[in-house]
Amino acid sequence: xxxxxxxxxYDVATRAGVSIATVxxxxxxxQKVTESTRERVLAAIDELGYVPNxxxxxxAGRRTxxxxxxxxGHDAPPVPQPGSAGDHVVEFIDDMDRSFVDxxxxxxxxxxxxGCEISAWGSGYALLVASGPDLSRSVVLxxxxxxxxxxxxxxxxxxxxxxxxxxxxVPLVVVAGRAAGTADSVRVDNAGGMAAVTRHVxxxxxxxxxxxxxxxxxxxxxxxxxEGFRREIDGSGETWRIASTxxxxxxxxxxxxxxxxDVRPGAVIAANxxxxxxxxTELREAGISVPxxxxxxxxxxxxxxxxxRPPLTTVRQPMTDxxxxxxxxxxxRMADADAPGQxxxxxxxxxxxxxxxxxxx
Amino acid sequence: xxxxxxxxxYDVATRAGVSIATVxxxxxxxQKVTESTRERVLAAIDELGYVPNxxxxxxAGRRTxxxxxxxxGHDAPPVPQPGSAGDHVVEFIDDMDRSFVDxxxxxxxxxxxxGCEISAWGSGYALLVASGPDLSRSVVLxxxxxxxxxxxxxxxxxxxxxxxxxxxxVPLVVVAGRAAGTADSVRVDNAGGMAAVTRHVxxxxxxxxxxxxxxxxxxxxxxxxxEGFRREIDGSGETWRIASTxxxxxxxxxxxxxxxxDVRPGAVIAANxxxxxxxxTELREAGISVPxxxxxxxxxxxxxxxxxRPPLTTVRQPMTDxxxxxxxxxxxRMADADAPGQxxxxxxxxxxxxxxxxxxx
DNA sequence: CTGAAAGCGCTTACAG
DNA sequence: CTGAAAGCGCTTACAG
Numbered sequence: 001x002x003x004x005x006x007x008x009x010y011d012v013a014t015r016a017g018v019s020i021a022t023v024x025x026x027x028x029x030x031q032k033v034t035e036s037t038r039e040r041v042l043a044a045i046d047e048l049g050y051v052p053n054x055x056x057x058x059x060a061g062r063r064t065x066x067x068x069x070x071x072x073g074h075d076a077p078p079v080p081q082p083g084s085a086g087d088h089v090v091e092f093i094d095d096m097d098r099s100f101v102d103x104x105x106x107x108x109x110x111x112x113x114x115g116c117e118i119s120a121w122g123s124g125y126a127l128l129v130a131s132g133p134d135l136s137r138s139v140v141l142x143x144x145x146x147x148x149x150x151x152x153x154x155x156x157x158x159x160x161x162x163x164x165x166x167x168x169x170v171p172l173v174v175v176a177g178r179a180a181g182t183a184d185s186v187r188v189d190n191a192g193g194m195a196a197v198t199r200h201v202x203x204x205x206x207x208x209x210x211x212x213x214x215x216x217x218x219x220x221x222x223x224x225x226x227e228g229f230r231r232e233i234d235g236s237g238e239t240w241r242i243a244s245t246x247x248x249x250x251x252x253x254x255x256x257x258x259x260x261x262d263v264r265p266g267a268v269i270a271a272n273x274x275x276x277x278x279x280x281t282e283l284r285e286a287g288i289s290v291p292x293x294x295x296x297x298x299x300x301x302x303x304x305x306x307x308x309r310p311p312l313t314t315v316r317q318p319m320t321d322x323x324x325x326x327x328x329x330x331x332x333r334m335a336d337a338d339a340p341g342q343x344x345x346x347x348x349x350x351x352x353x354x355x356x357x358x359x360x361x
Numbered sequence: 362x363x364x365x366x367x368x369x370x371y372d373v374a375t376r377a378g379v380s381i382a383t384v385x386x387x388x389x390x391x392q393k394v395t396e397s398t399r400e401r402v403l404a405a406i407d408e409l410g411y412v413p414n415x416x417x418x419x420x421a422g423r424r425t426x427x428x429x430x431x432x433x434g435h436d437a438p439p440v441p442q443p444g445s446a447g448d449h450v451v452e453f454i455d456d457m458d459r460s461f462v463d464x465x466x467x468x469x470x471x472x473x474x475x476g477c478e479i480s481a482w483g484s485g486y487a488l489l490v491a492s493g494p495d496l497s498r499s500v501v502l503x504x505x506x507x508x509x510x511x512x513x514x515x516x517x518x519x520x521x522x523x524x525x526x527x528x529x530x531v532p533l534v535v536v537a538g539r540a541a542g543t544a545d546s547v548r549v550d551n552a553g554g555m556a557a558v559t560r561h562v563x564x565x566x567x568x569x570x571x572x573x574x575x576x577x578x579x580x581x582x583x584x585x586x587x588e589g590f591r592r593e594i595d596g597s598g599e600t601w602r603i604a605s606t607x608x609x610x611x612x613x614x615x616x617x618x619x620x621x622x623d624v625r626p627g628a629v630i631a632a633n634x635x636x637x638x639x640x641x642t643e644l645r646e647a648g649i650s651v652p653x654x655x656x657x658x659x660x661x662x663x664x665x666x667x668x669x670r671p672p673l674t675t676v677r678q679p680m681t682d683x684x685x686x687x688x689x690x691x692x693x694r695m696a697d698a699d700a701p702g703q704x705x706x707x708x709x710x711x712x713x714x715x716x717x718x719x720x721x722x
Numbered sequence: 723c724t725g726a727a728a729g730c731g732c733t734t735a736c737a738g
Numbered sequence: 739c740t741g742a743a744a745g746c747g748c749t750t751a752c753a754g
Contacts, residue, residue, distance in 0.1 A: 055419030
């Protein structure tokens with residue numbers, strides 16, 4: 001039983017005995033209207049159940065009041081996230097008893113959405129969440145351009161050149177990856193996080209060489225994390241080697257198995273949780289006790305890492321914060337198109353769990 | 362370095378040497394335009410980087426192409442979800458080894474959002490996700506009305522009368538709760554799910570009375586679940602009693618403690634996971650072995666229930682499906698304002714875990 | 723198949 | 739403080 005024709009400013013104006021300009025003013029700059037007039041208009045609005053038409057408002061006002069967020073669709077597994085260097089104070093959180101409650105757990109994109117959502121609505125903007133399958137994503141990006149006042153894109157969900165093109169037309173920020181000067185970006189301190197956890201490992205590892213399970217060479221995240229690792233391992237005096245995984249659990253297990261064929265590591269530092277989880281399994285099967293004989297760490301802070309045997313020490317990415325900061329950065333860009341480019345890098349946490357031995361620095 | 366004035370239909374028309382009507386047609390009903398003309402227009406669009414303005418399109422076309430989803434904000438804990446009766450075939454899934462992967466785990470609203478998102482984009486609509494703090498939520502609902510072609514609201518996030526009022530003006534479906542004839546609704550089969558799990562419990566419980574841990578009296582969910590319980594327990598010949606909790610872990614623990622003061626139950630059937638988890642803790646402290654001396658079940662399928670000791674058998678709500686169905690129901694309503702009211706009730710699953718003993722019916 | 727024109731419902735200078 | 743009027747960028751009958 002929905003609609004009859006909804007009331008417009010004209011209806012309100014007629015009913016309140018004013019012009020439509022005044023109705024508009026009551027809604028947008030109430031202080032410019034005499035109190036008595038304002039009250040009459042407000043009453044009319046209420047009586048008629050008037051709700052402003054956002055399309056008309058958007059057209060006339062040249063702004064939609066909407067922010068767009070483009071996330072990977074559901075046809076393919078989530079794309080890994082880029083990032084880079086910097087050196088913040090990394091907070092170590094005792095999660096030995098698993099009492100640390102990650103705000104809303106680690107659903108990478110869902111946390112991001114939530115962060116954006118909170119921040120957007122808090123700033124008076126609505127959030128349009130766009131996903132869509134791989135292939136159509138660039139179409140969706142174009143579509144978004146016409147719908148919103150600004151766009152947040154997750155790096156790599158759309159080809160870089162398309163992102164750059166969109167950024168030229170509309171305020172845009174790239175999340176979880178660098179934009180290489182073509183747009184503002186907000187990401188996580190991959191190198192700093194990896195460096196921190198590496199230091200932690202080096203300070204407490206049992207005898208034996210260090211095995212670094214890196215990511216694919218084309219992963220910006222992987223590159224930055226490895227950079228953080230090298231920063232600490234170089235000159236540490238430890239023996240170490242690097243293996244590359246595809247960031248999957250199987251990949252981690254496979255490289256672990258291969259390594260175990262000729263060394264018995266005292267530490268396995270993985271560039272993401274999945275591969276660390278795979279390594280954990282192999283170590284167990286090889287009868288190597290974690291953390292007594294070998295410590296293991298991951299990166300990301302996915303939920304599964306909390307429940308592995310033993311629970312995995314890992315570097316957690318503050319995705320909700322990333323969302324919040326992305327929105328704030330976007331709003332800044334919207335306010336000043338000529339402001340210098342931003343490349344925000346958020347600090348990460350390290351969640352200490354049993355895979356890296358008892359507590360302490 | 363964003364904008365210069367973006368190109369409009371006029372620019373495209375000029376460049377292609379056609380009228381704006383033709384440009385519009387190329388975009389909206391290409392088959393009405395000669396191939397050669399179409400190509401020229403498309404080329405112009407491409408060269409200019411033209412993107413249609415959604416506000417103008419929405420205003421002229423009287424549709425926005427956007428669906429709105431109103432979810433609880435982030436200032437308060439998620440509101441419990443209503444629902445009601447029906448009798449579907451309930452699927453029992455062996456999750457004894459925790460190998461059952463709940464699609465995207467149980468973040469109640471996030472799953473819902475995801476379901477809506479998939480379904481909306483798949484149907485050619487964009488999804489506007491609105492939350493906002495408790496108090497402002499009714500304002501947000503009004504705001505949504507002006508922005509979208511249809512609205513999905515989670516029951517109880519906004520006072521029922523406001524939902525009803527909105528439903529009179531715009532296509533609207535209520536999710537996770539009944540709309541009492543004022544709007545279409547999509548929800549979960551609370552009673553059927555509880556009845557099923559109750560049957561399961563009765564068929565396998567050890568000696569001892571049944572304790573039902575119900576929800577607050579004002580929770581529609583609670584009421585329906587209790588109804589399902591009573592349906593099975595009545596005439597079962599079992600001794601039983603009901604206690605009411607506030608759906609929290611502490612509430613569950615407290616009522617469990619109280620009950621243990623004078624009975625030693627053979628089964629605890631809780632109306633939600635949280636309270637079941639609380640009960641589990643109390644039973645352990647009382648030295649009662651679950652499932653050997655007493656079986657325990659929950660409802661909802663939250664993530665924590667997978668990791669409790671022992672893992673909790675529970676009734677899982679298919680929230681992604683709820684989202685998908687909500688969108689489909691909404692689209693139907695949008696297509697036909699006068700269609701009879703819908704009140705969809707989706708079947709639930711029961712996840713079998715250790716708290717209810719070894720497998721089998 | 724294509725164009726001229728009206729109209730969608732607002733906002734915002736510009737006068738007064 | 740308030741009103742008349744232009745204009746935002748499209749879509750869609752209506753003619754031809």
